[in-house]
Each structure stands twice: as structure tokens, then as C-alpha cells.
Amino acid sequence: MKLPIMKALKNREYQSIASFQDVVVGILYKAENSVVLHGGTAIWRCFSGNRFSSDIDAYMDIGSDFTRIKDGIIASAADYGVQVGKIKNTGNLIFMGLSSGGTYLKVEINHKKKSIAAVPTRFERADGTFTDVLTLSPERLMLEKISAYSDRRFIRDIYDLYILSDYVTEKRAIKKDVSDFLKELEAPVNEEDLRTLIYQGPVPSFRSMIDHIRGRFL
Secondary structure (H helix, E strand, C coil): CCCCHHHHCCCHHHHHHHHHHHHHHHHHHHHCCCCEEEHHHHHHHHCCCCECCCCEEEECCCCCCHHHHHHHHHHHHHHCCCEECCCEECCCEEEEEEEECCEEEEEEEECCCCCCCCEEEEEECCCCCEEEEEECCHHHHHHHHHHHHHHHCCHHHHHHHHHHCCCCCCHHHHHHHHHHHHHCCCCCCCHHHHHHHECCCCCCCHHHHHHHHHHHHC
């Protein structure tokens, strides 16, 4: 039986961040119900990984209504007793920092105007309960992680691909992308870092994860 995240995490800082992530997700959905979670934290919480991830990444259908969304997040955060730091809007991305009781969390919101194909998913809270959220399909998340690894070669992206590969149901839709990725694959620049991120169970090697992904698609 899998332990609740809070009990499985031994690092107190990780525990504080995990609990605060649950609060921040609630703040975002209270401000705007079109929030679509993606990135490492969404993969961790929605697809049963064991890799700690600290930041929140999301898509929002904001259009030109940035002020309403910003004010909604600030008001929602205040209801939770959370402070919102400076909010930076680059045109396509919104960056903000939220803090409470000494715990700080970065949030990045992509507000591209094109529609995002979201799917309803169960999000595991730190205490072991669940809430409903919107996220991308495992296939879409894999394509994002392939792009991320190609840019930076971080071992955490390979781990996320390894986890997601067991949830993909439409293999044919991304088989070529995965095959092309594996053909050009270079070793990660930080394989040893995975040991500090996996908080439960064995730490898989780069080679074993690639073999698993290859076995699922090729």
C-alpha cells in the first residue's frame, strides 16, 4: 500500500512545500476554473510518481483578461492567508511567487490564446486524499517532456517520461516522436541528482528507464 505523500516524504522542507502546493492549487482554481496543470508537479500528483517537484506550472485561458485573473488570484490567496509577491506578465507567461509561514512557491502560468486540450484527472493531495483537476493527457505531457529534455538534458525529465509511459493509451499518436527522440538521445548532465528527488522506492538508472520506455513504444 502506497503511503500518503506527507508520510512518505522525510525532508521537512519537502513536506512544507507539498502541503503548500495543495493550497496554491486551490487558490488557482478558486480564481479561474479553466486552469490546466502540467509539468513535473502535475505528473507527480496525477500519475503516481515518486519524484518530488516544487513548482506549479499551468495553462490558463486568459485571453486579454489578465487584470481580472491577477486580481482573482490575489483575492483568493488572501482568503487562504497567502501572500502573493510581484507578478510578472511577459505576454505569454505569468510568473509569480506565493508564500505562507516561511514556505515559498513559484508559479508559472502559460496563457497562450490557443485552446488547450485538457482532461479531468485526480490530483493526490499531500494527506492522501484526492481532488479533481484538469491536466494534459499523458501523451501531451510526454511530448512536453521530450521537448524539455532535448533543451536541458535533466534526468528528472527522463524519470517523468518513464512514469508517463505506463499511462499512455494512444501509443500510435506519439510513437514516431518517441522513436525519433530515443534515436538522438544523449546522456543526462545530472543523473546523480535523481537520488535527491526520488523520496520513496528504488532510484532507477538512466539506462533502465530508457529500456522501459523503449519497451513500451518500440
